[in-house]
Amino acid sequence: MLKIPLITEIQRYCANDGPGIRTVIFFKGCSLNCPWCHNPECKSPKVDIYYHEDKCQHCGRCIENCPQGAISWRSPKKEAILIDKEKCNKCLKCVEGCPFKALEKVGQALAFEQIVDEALRDKPFYETSNGGVTLSGGDPLFFPEFSLKLLKKFKAEMIHTAVETSGYSKWEILKEITKYTDLFLYDLKCMDSIKHKDVIGVDNRLILDNLKRLSALKANIRIRVPVIPRFNDNKENFSLMVDYLQALQNPTIAVDLLPFHNSAEKKYTQLGLNYIYRGEPFMEKEQVEWIENFLEKNNITTTIGGLIGVEK
């Protein structure tokens, strides 16, 4: 059966997720569990609720409305509410009843046609900029059949397609998807399998194997490396990465280093999620330059900050 994803956002006029002007479709759901994730609202495949504390007028209506008794005041001062995730069954009565739009549903079940319609609207911009559509998330490969269907549709419309993925998927599926994908934005987080499993929750072997096979199929691949303090920003990791990338049958286009930033902090708060990088400073460009130099020295084209600078 076709697994239908929830969509958190269809973002138009994106400049950093592939060439040209693009529309990015954010799928809700991912197999990995990266603690630094920049899109925490896309981790779980289920509906989430954002609580916008700044909009809340403390009227207490949500507390009255909740059939599960899942909402309470955070403190006796009644300055904010708290949703008990254990009790909540996502009936969304609280969201509908909030007069001040302080509660927001995250994740929409959009019809296939609706997604396609929205993405096609900017076609005139793709044409002049060599842009297109990027599937992102979460991980589009968490919903392989649906992604495949979308990609087929976009290719039929002659639109450039990109897939931003963790690569954690059955090879048969990925192989099929490759036929309709012009560019992969492929995440490589850490070369050490044990560490990978410890921190992210899954082993990296499948990811690495898939990348090898993709390369053999001559897919266009950009490697994305989130550079995370104390996790993968060490020489050893990048030495291993160089060895691995150099052993690929066909070279990847480039490695994009994405220095850590904590701009997702607010989203974690709104979702009521724990975030271990709270207060962690942004990583400056200078802090990752040594990696850029190291990779370049090994003949791997590298950028800092993604596709800005893609002409390189």
Added chain:
Amino acid sequence: MKNITEKDKQDELIKPMTERARKLKDTLWWKHTRGGEYVEKGVKAGIERARYMTQSFKETDGEEWVIRRAKALANVLDNMTIFIKDHELLVGDHAEKPNLMPIYQESNYFLNIDLLNSPYCPDEKEEFREIAEWWKPHTLQAKAEKYIDEEEKELQSANASMESPGYLTGYSSPTPSYESVFEDGLEGRIERIEKKLKEAQDEFLHQNPWNGPEAMTLPKKMDEWKAMLIADKAVIRWAKRYARLARYMAEEEKNPKRKEELLMIADICDHVPAKPCRGFRDAVQAQWFTYLIVQSLERYGSGMSCKMDTMWWPYYKRSVIDKAEQPMTREEAVELVVLHRLKVSEHGVIKSRLYREIHAGANDLFIITIGGVEPDGSNGCNELTNVILEAAATAMTTEPSLGLRWHENMPELTARYAYECIKRGLGFPSIKNDEVAINSLVQGFGSGTLSIQDARRWALCLCMSPGPTGRHGGLRTRWACSSYTGKCLELALSDGYDYSYTDMQIGPKTGDPTKFKTFDDLLQAYKIQYQHVHSAITRSRDLTRYLEAKFYQSPFLSSLDDECVERGLDGIEWDEFCNPWFNVMDDVVVADSLAAVKKLVFEEKKYTMEQLVKALRANWEGYEEMRLDFWNAPKWGNDDDYVDDVTKNLFRYHSLELQQNTNLFGAHPKPLPQHVAIYWTLGPRIGATPNGRRHGEVLDDGGSSPYIGCDKKGPTAVLNSCAKIDYSLQKGCLLNQKLDHNVMNSDKGFPLWFAYMKTWHKLGIDHVQFNVCDHEQLRDAQKHPEKYPDLIVRVAGYSARFIDLSVYAQDTIIARTEQELAG
């Protein structure tokens, strides 16, 4: 080895200012206003124009008015104090000192009274009091008041539903024919006019048999020609005064280099505008002299309507490319254009408080047009187009603004120069779709038609409105005004009663809004209110024009126009291609409001009209939940067909209703949806609106720009929405867009923007202009204005120095910018 990036390529295009230009810029007297006041201390009115005009008028009592106007101009030019500043190469000013501005005492006696009681009164206060007293019965305002009653007066001057009428403001924007100055020289014009006068005199005295209806048109024409001659000769004498001054200064000058420069100035001012221009230096000086007379000394005129790269091209080519006459390098040409920009920057206008508010942050509106196609349809962007853009990016002054005509085969290099200006935050060039504008001009307005070749010679009359240029260009001065549709909607929801501002019944009774049964009932009431306002401003505009032709003639301007000379007409009377428009404001607030009412009241029936009217009267206080529903209803600018349909139809019937009016030339005005800074000054004048806006909050920032904070889907969705408007029904339509500072400054910035612009053009959208600001920087500038003297933001049809804006206006701009970053 470092590769050469896209960014390096762009940075190379723009060189720093020359030493000379920097020194001149540092000592400029800016005439910018803020919160209705001039920012720089010491900026005020100079007495000389008023003094010498009045002196002359007292002596010419009994003569024809047009002759009196010409003689008064001559008296000013013969006697006003002139000066040349250190380092200047381009000379000429509109007042006796660089910190002063001339007074237009003949337009509006309110302004004279206002001036007498303001800090901007000339030092010779008593003299000016007498002058003002003498002029009171002769002002346009006094002449107009004979034709209107109290009710009309209140409606016109309340400034609730329409801009003050022209007979109060004296506002205009002429399009002189610079080409006839460059090609014929004023001596050539004089010859032509003398010939016409001579022929007419002969005809009048010797006609046999006598044909009264024809012959009796001659005396008026002869007066007009005589006046033209007086004016043209006076302008030549005035330029020669500059030549003499320069020569005198050269004699005294110790520095041999400066001495040489002064002699060069003397040579140029002896030559132009009397004789045809030889090279680029002549052409720049001749343009500046002509501009000063037409738009500052003969009368007040806003804008700088000209197609500059075409107009100067033959002389640029002769000097810079062929090195045949007045040879110079490209760098010298850039410097000269920079000096021209600085001249404009020091220019200013004494104006009423209202206009000081409307033009917040600017000294006035000066818009130069470049680019586009040639009359034969081929690419018209040349090296001078790029030089003009480069000079703007170099000088970093808000004035003059540039309007770039973007056509299908836009050269990438010109686009790059334009991008450099935008990237630096200048807010211009403002970009107009060449094909759309040409199409609209060819269609005309019901009074005469333009050939496609003539239409292709268009330039912006003011911020946004194309008009023909050249030696015979149709209407030489503006026929336009502004109207506030937000008020029309408020009146439709209050049976014509203005409860939020004037507390008067200023609109017709269109019925109790709580009894409206359908969306059409509401629309009907709105249309009646809209029509009422527009009939009234058409009336006041026509009355102004009628009086201007009798008492506010411009013989010098007229002498430059081939048709005016041929027909012995004043520029004001020239009717063949009338180019009328109204700046229709707040239309997006109205569209968003109508869509919200349609959805929530008439379709979903979530609220009743009664509730809505109550909530609006209460300024949404106590109705926050309801306000949020209206605020979250579909909004224009998100490529959402529901509200886009409402908007599209609104724009359509704004045009159709407006065109029901016929002006005195038989033309039908078209709407030009745009705002100046009026969207700030209007906030307090327009009550709460059903789009969720509260009384006092700003209106939309003009034309088809989405309401602040309402464009949630980014710039491509905005363009897709805008593409739904039928621009052939509009005179133009302003669109403000925000661009991300970071992307603009990255390697990817230009290619992305260029692609975006190509799509914009392909979609057939009329206009676009950009704000590029970093909101951190804006916040800092608010706190430390001294650190940011050059920070420029786009306001509406023009750019302003950020530090010159009121806190309220600054906050609005910051909100607009933050929205972009969050989006």
